[in-house]
Amino acid sequence: MLVASIPSPDQGVWYIGPVPLRAYGILIVVAMIVAVRWTSRRYARRGGDPDLMYDVALWAIPLGIVGARLYHVVTSPGAYFGEGGDPLLALQIWRGGLGIWGGVALGAVGAWIAVRRAGQRLGPIADSLAPALLVAQAIGRWGNWFNQELFGSATTLPWGLEIDDAHLPPGFASGTLFHPTFLYECLWNLAMAALIVVVDRRFRLRTGQVxxxxxxxxxxxxxxxxxxxxxxxxxxAGLRLNVWTSLAIFALGAVVFVVAGRLGRSTRVEAGERAAEPEESVLTRGPRADRVLADAGEPHGLDHVADDEKIRE
Known part of the structure; x- marks a missing residue:
């Protein structure tokens, strides 16, 4: 077998005059744009207002970036607060270092604020976001390639990643190849995004399950x-903190899937929600309201419920 390898970029920063253009930042921006636009389209297909996603983004993205950086700094404090560390580096986000779970957590808080202000449900928006978030993460991982960071252990596989001597970890010889974990995660995320889209289309999932x-x-x-x-x-216990976090969140996802299925809330946005008005059921109206609607010629009772169910279908 001919030995091949994946080269690392010669540079990750370009200058327009004194202004630096960093590949990491550019990719993050591209990922955000892709995620917001695709989520907006998916939300519209669920019956929601696609413009709402841009309001959500104004809250979720800034808080998500702050959360992602905080998670990275807290879980990898050595470079910032350890021996020889520099706390000011914690503010230099352009050097890389974003923890996805901090981003998801604070981003969700931002999304909740925007959704609450609009009088909508968070569930359909979260379900609309799910595959788009995976694609955004796949795009963002290429920033690690440009920064020559967060790669795997040494390997002799033909797709090993080349790392410049300036970025080699201590104890490794020049020319050592490493697992391109950025590429593994990119391909995994794209495959999982496609799988979620297929499952979402073929099965009647409930709000929160996607x-x-x-x-x-x-x-x-x-x-x-x-x-x-x-x-x-x-x-x-011998495992990296992010491995334990992944296991815990996988378990949480399984619980959410089961609970959401039992709650049985529709993943679609109803007309009443689009208008930010509470939907009133015929079954909850009083006798006086029914008499008024009957006088106005509106059907009520079981026939109306049946017709309403047909519309929802």
Whole structure:
């Protein structure tokens, strides 16, 4: 077998005058645009207002970036607060270092704020976001390639990743090839995004179940990919912290999937929700309201319920 390898980029920063253009930042921006636009289209197909996603993005993206950076700093504190560390580096987000779970957590808070202000449900938006978030993460991982960071252990496989001497971890000889974990995660995320889209179309899932699939699909891959990495990380019982986090969130996703299925809420946005008005059921109206509607010529009772169910179908 001919030995091949994946070269690393010669540079990850370009300058327009004094202004630096960093590949990492560019990819993050591209990932955000793709995620927001695709989520908006998916939300519209569920009956929602596609413009709402841009309001959600204004809250979720800034908080998500802050959360992602905080998670990275807290779980990898050595470079910032350890011996010889520099706390100011924690503010230099352009150097890389974003923890997805901090981003998802605070991003969800931002999304909840925007959705609450609009009087909508968070579930259909989260379900619309699920595959788009995976694609965004796949795009963002290429920033690690440009920064020559977060790669795996040494390998002799023909797709090993070349790393410049300036970025080699201590103890490795020049020319050593490493597992391209950025590529593994990119391919995994794209495959899982496609799987979620197929499942979402073929099966009648309930609100929250699609996002639960995202939690399980992403963490199933992240656990084994994380185990390949050799960058500094906190270890608990011999496993990296992010491996334990992935296992915990996979379990959470499984619980959410079961509970959401039992709650049985529709993943579609109803007309009343689009208008940000509470939907009133015929079964909850009082006798006086029924008499008024009957006088106005509106059907009520079981016939009306049957007709309403047909419309929902």
């Amino acid at each position: 996002f639960a699939l995202y939690l399980m699909a992403y963490t199933a891959g992240r656990a084994w990919i994380e185990a390949l990495r050799i960058d500094e990380a906190q270890l608990i």
